[in-house]
Amino acid sequence: MATIVIGGGLAGLAAAYDLARAGEKVTVLESAPRFGGLASTIPLEGIHIERFYHFICRADHDLIQLIGELGLSQYLHWEISRTQFFYNGRMYQFSRPHHLLTFKPVPPLQRLRFGLHVLASRFRKDWSDLDKIPARAWLMDKVGKEAYYVIWHPLLGVKFGDYHDKISAAWIWHRINRVATSRKGLIGQDYLGYLEYGTDTVTNALVEFLEKQPNVTLCGSVVVEEILIDQGQVNGVRLKNGEILQADQVVSTVALPILSKMAPNVDARFKEKIDNVEYIGVVCMLLHLDRPISEAFWTNVNDPEISFNGFIEYSQLNRHVREKNVHVLYIPYYLRPEDPRYEFDADYLYKEYSTMLKMINPDFDDHWVKSYQVFRARYAQAICHTHFVDLVPEYETPTRGLYVTDSTQFYPEDRTISAAIRVGRTVAKLINEKRR
Numbered sequence: 001m002a003t004i005v006i007g008g009g010l011a012g013l014a015a016a017y018d019l020a021r022a023g024e025k026v027t028v029l030e031s032a033p034r035f036g037g038l039a040s041t042i043p044l045e046g047i048h049i050e051r052f053y054h055f056i057c058r059a060d061h062d063l064i065q066l067i068g069e070l071g072l073s074q075y076l077h078w079e080i081s082r083t084q085f086f087y088n089g090r091m092y093q094f095s096r097p098h099h100l101l102t103f104k105p106v107p108p109l110q111r112l113r114f115g116l117h118v119l120a121s122r123f124r125k126d127w128s129d130l131d132k133i134p135a136r137a138w139l140m141d142k143v144g145k146e147a148y149y150v151i152w153h154p155l156l157g158v159k160f161g162d163y164h165d166k167i168s169a170a171w172i173w174h175r176i177n178r179v180a181t182s183r184k185g186l187i188g189q190d191y192l193g194y195l196e197y198g199t200d201t202v203t204n205a206l207v208e209f210l211e212k213q214p215n216v217t218l219c220g221s222v223v224v225e226e227i228l229i230d231q232g233q234v235n236g237v238r239l240k241n242g243e244i245l246q247a248d249q250v251v252s253t254v255a256l257p258i259l260s261k262m263a264p265n266v267d268a269r270f271k272e273k274i275d276n277v278e279y280i281g282v283v284c285m286l287l288h289l290d291r292p293i294s295e296a297f298w299t300n301v302n303d304p305e306i307s308f309n310g311f312i313e314y315s316q317l318n319r320h321v322r323e324k325n326v327h328v329l330y331i332p333y334y335l336r337p338e339d340p341r342y343e344f345d346a347d348y349l350y351k352e353y354s355t356m357l358k359m360i361n362p363d364f365d366d367h368w369v370k371s372y373q374v375f376r377a378r379y380a381q382a383i384c385h386t387h388f389v390d391l392v393p394e395y396e397t398p399t400r401g402l403y404v405t406d407s408t409q410f411y412p413e414d415r416t417i418s419a420a421i422r423v424g425r426t427v428a429k430l431i432n433e434k435r436r
């Protein structure tokens, strides 16, 4: 028999890669025309740019290992990453320890507490207690009220919108830890990684490998409608066009709400568990400029007159893109997909955001803008609230032959490409071991 992998993002491709190499007959079914999922790209001035921003940290071991295995290490680059803070109408540099020490919006003692807390988080290993307490209470206790509201509150807001005060301390701890381990030395500069051709560097290599394998079928533009389950055992999938494909194993790499709809006959307790996971969506504007708008990769924004909480100038990290004179800026906005803003069109959002970009950089002019477009993801991020660990689904479900990967399994890690690769390969390992 065979394995069907639903989803051709990094988790699905990584799972198929390991399954194929072990000799398994694999079919990958991806609903979009291109592979890569949330990390897929669009063409822009002769190059490919990701729909959503992606940076890499030194702690992203699973990605770095796969890059090595695929012989792609020469395309992985590390750059000093600059961060800045736009607070109440003023820009502050925020990359080096001396920037923190002179960061006026926060009282001096709290600046020190903030720095010490980042340091302690970098070396902390055990996060089990942190799952039980909210990030807000934990951070306020550790760094002080002003430091929380000025620095951490916007970051939680940028990622979780209205849900920011529900997030567990474990999630924010891991986020601090991941970025802090990308710092050179204890008080050195932050180095972040990027792939020369974006995540396509890895996606394309995996797709090329899989296309050459006689035991693999790769299908784009194919929507799975139902996972067929009979008496607690998976026996295939039904596609949107009505076609039935048989398999004795199915690996779902789609977000849990999609899986829940797709598998009405899955084990009832498992379904109840995954139905309790809530997600937040993202509407993300990608601006293509003819010049940089700032010198920083990451700009946090905490200003009552500005609707977004930050922007990411990807070309300030990816030198290869910058050198082609392509300047790209992402403005993400996380929200529930039921929020009317989720459907706001690109022109509407551009009008709003361009006025605000002018507040941040008064030189910014509409003539700098070569194009703008908006990308949306309905299930951008699971809402990792307190006690989230209890909701994380197992890889092997109680329904025989049904395996699941999802970003909830990364917890407390933030959603990353690296973690997607890890969960995909973990599932492949489970299946391969059973086949032996």
Ligand SMILES: Cc1cc2nc3c(=O)[nH]c(=O)nc-3n(C[C@H](O)[C@H](O)[C@H](O)COP(=O)(O)OP(=O)(O)OC[C@H]3O[C@@H](n4cnc5c(N)ncnc54)[C@H](O)[C@@H]3O)c2cc1C
Pocket (backbone or CB within 6 Å): 006, 007, 008, 009, 010, 011, 012, 029, 030, 031, 032, 035, 036, 037, 038, 039, 052, 053, 054, 055, 056, 222, 223, 224, 225, 253, 254, 255, 258, 282, 284, 332, 377, 380, 405, 406, 407, 415, 416, 417, 418, 420
């Ligand atoms: C705004 C944003 C910023 C991010 N920034 C970073 C970052 O800086 N660094 C980083 O490492 N990671 C980042 N990530 C996270 C990273 O993109 C994801 O963790 C990773 O791409 C998830 O891969 P996946 O394969 O698990 O899921 P997905 O990429 O979601 O793959 C699932 C696939 O299933 C397909 N599918 C859905 N329904 C069906 C169906 N019915 N039939 C067939 N196929 C279907 C989808 O089209 C999709 O391709 C970011 C994500 C977002 C949204």
